[in-house]
Structure formats: structure tokens, C-alpha cells
Amino acid sequence: MTIENLLDKPLSPWMKGGGPDEDIVLSSRVRLARNLEDVPFPGRADGQTLAAVAGEIRKSVGDLGAADKHVYMFVEMDKLPQLERNVLVEKHIISPHHADDDGHRALVVRDDAAVSIMVNEEDHLRIQCLVPGLNLQEAFALANRVDDLLEAKHTFAFHESAGYLTACPTNAGTGMRASVMLHLPALVLTSQINRIVAAATQLGLAVRGLYGEGTEAIGNIFQISNQITLGHSEQDIIDNLQTIARQVVQQERVAREALTKKSADALADRVWRAYGVLCYARSISGQEAMSLLSEVRLGIDLELITGVEAAVFNELLVTTRPNFLQKIAGREEISPGERDRLRAQLIREKLKEGKPDA
Missing domain, CATH: 3.30.590.10 (Glutamine synthetase/guanido kinase, catalytic domain)
Structure with missing residues (x-):
């Protein structure tokens, strides 16, 4: 190693x-x-x-x-x-x-x-x-x-x-x-x-x-x-x-149980919207990515989203961070816009590895 x-x-x-x-x-x-x-x-x-x-x-x-x-x-x-x-x-x-x-x-x-x-x-x-x-x-x-x-x-x-x-x-x-x-x-x-x-x-x-x-x-x-x-x-x-x-x-x-019982439809809509944005966004900030990834992970844990491994969340916690993105880019410096586009691309590619059941 x-x-x-x-x-x-x-x-x-x-x-x-x-x-x-x-x-x-x-x-x-x-x-x-x-x-x-x-x-x-x-x-x-x-x-x-x-x-x-x-x-x-x-x-x-x-x-x-x-x-x-x-x-x-x-x-x-x-x-x-x-x-x-x-x-x-x-x-x-x-x-x-x-x-x-x-x-x-x-x-x-x-x-x-x-x-x-x-x-x-x-x-x-x-x-x-x-x-x-x-x-x-x-x-x-x-x-x-x-x-x-x-x-x-x-x-x-x-x-x-x-x-x-x-x-x-x-x-x-x-x-x-x-x-x-x-x-x-x-x-x-x-x-x-x-x-x-x-x-x-x-x-x-x-x-x-x-x-x-x-x-x-x-x-x-x-x-x-x-x-x-x-x-x-x-x-x-x-x-x-x-x-x-x-x-x-x-x-x-x-x-989590209270959310599921009192507002099941609203919760399902929220996590699926988060998943949709992550799947199709072409540019995304680190703060927004973390917020949406959190909601997707909640959807996975509550089995509202199936077919996607929970470990995807852990991996994207690292790969979407600014310095890891810069290392992936292979250049000493990348602009904030380039970083946001690369972050969105990595998230799209990772989520496509597992196709959730709607």
C-alpha cells in the first residue's frame, strides 16, 4: 500500500x-x-x-x-x-x-x-x-x-x-x-x-x-x-x-416514524425530488449537494428509494468535497464553476450505477 x-x-x-x-x-x-x-x-x-x-x-x-x-x-x-x-x-x-x-x-x-x-x-x-x-x-x-x-x-x-x-x-x-x-x-x-x-x-x-x-x-x-x-x-x-x-x-x-405517518406523501415527494435533481443537475454547489444527498440517504433508509446502496452516500461525502474534486481534476487549481460541474457529473455517474425502483 x-x-x-x-x-x-x-x-x-x-x-x-x-x-x-x-x-x-x-x-x-x-x-x-x-x-x-x-x-x-x-x-x-x-x-x-x-x-x-x-x-x-x-x-x-x-x-x-x-x-x-x-x-x-x-x-x-x-x-x-x-x-x-x-x-x-x-x-x-x-x-x-x-x-x-x-x-x-x-x-x-x-x-x-x-x-x-x-x-x-x-x-x-x-x-x-x-x-x-x-x-x-x-x-x-x-x-x-x-x-x-x-x-x-x-x-x-x-x-x-x-x-x-x-x-x-x-x-x-x-x-x-x-x-x-x-x-x-x-x-x-x-x-x-x-x-x-x-x-x-x-x-x-x-x-x-x-x-x-x-x-x-x-x-x-x-x-x-x-x-x-x-x-x-x-x-x-x-x-x-x-x-x-x-x-x-x-x-x-x-x-422518522412521525414523518412517515403524518406526511408520507410529502416526504416521498421530497426525497424523490432530491434524487431527481442529483441525477440530472449539470452544476451543483457543495452545500446543495450535501443537503440533497442527505435527503436521498433518508429515502434509502426508509425504503422509499430502493435499488440504491446506502454506501453511495458515504462515498459521495468524500468525492464531492472540494479538495477531492480538485485531485480528480488533476490540476493545481480549478475554478468554482468547474468544480461544481465536476461534482454534478460525479454524482450523476455514481447514481446511475444503481437504478432505483420508482
């Missing part, structure tokens, strides 16, 4: 669906922040120190691969063009911050992209594990194994009372952020999403958009994650978020 393979594939294996409540929960993620003992955090370290950190982590790539029979790659971020770093963000492999053009940042990534480790982001290590559906326990178990392998080779900064020491105090303690990515179109259509967001916030959770902190909830996709890491065990955090996520899933199911 090469980084080019990873960049060119629209779907990482974890994005192909499966897992509990896959019709609503797109993925579960666990991220661990770790720092090497007696080494300044990345924000205070000089280039020589950061290069040494990256060099030390590079030595562990073989150990990771030997432990779980997967191939791991070590990628120096400054060797990648900005466009390719942005594509990695769109595929949820790195954070927007890690895509910034700073020296001595690196990425360790597994061949299926279920495991990625950002080196010298805000912390020396950000270990991220992604699995499909509502399955935080599996993501946590995977992250734990990777963490144990790395900790066997490297001594992490740890305090008996404060737990793992991190660049941001809000991550201290377990150093763990767990999150679920949910598709909640019915709660949006029934104007209940603000109530859900407010309730989650009161329970100590954060609700963000498609790419995490600082991003909008485009396409009716929301990320719910824990905010508190200090004073709670990893299992407590996982259990609490899993419980809240199940409640949100149930609320979305109730909203």
Missing part, C-alpha cells in the same frame, strides 16, 4: 458501512492524546526536538504492523502537497490543524485507515481509531491496543493525580476523546435538533459538524463527543457517550 492508494480511494474500508445502527450512526471514533516524557509539547518545542520525536515514533511502525497483521505507513507531512493533506482531512484521517504546513509533522496510518496517528499535532501523538456504526467499545479496544504497543516502547508524560499530561488542559486525565458521527435528517426536518444539541451540551458533551471542532453540520451530519477527560475513567466516558448516542438514535427513529 502507498499513500497514493490511500488518497485515491474514495472510501476507506471503515466507511463502507456495517456496525450497529448503521442507518443513523456513520462511525464511532476514539482518540487518545499522548506526549513523550520530559519533551516539550509541540507548541513549545523547536524543530530539532520535533524531528527527534518523529524519528522515535517512526521506529515503532514495524511493531504496530507485526501486532495486528496490517501494513502501517509513516508519512512526513511536509512531503505532501497541501492539496493531498486537505484530502486526508476530508477522509477524516487527519485534523484540519495537522494539515497546516508546519515542519516535522508526520502521520502513521494503517492500510485500512481504521488507525491513524498524528505525530506532532497539538500533542506529540494523537492516536485515532475509527469503526463503522455505533460501536465505541470496539474503537476503544483498538485504540487501547495501539496505545499499549506504543507505551511499551516510549515513556509517556503521566502524573499520578492528573493522569496523562496534554498540551490542552481539557484533555488531561485519560487524554481520551470519544465521538460518534450521526446522520440526523429527521430531527432537523422536525425542528427538534436544537433541543437535542442543548440537552447534549447540558450533559457535558460537545456537538460539532462533519470535521469536528469549528465546523458546520452540513448534510445533517453531527459529531457528538465527550468534553471532560479528567476525573473519569475511559470506560465511564465510553459508557456515558454510548448511552447518550443510543438516546439520540432513538429520537431520530421516532422522528
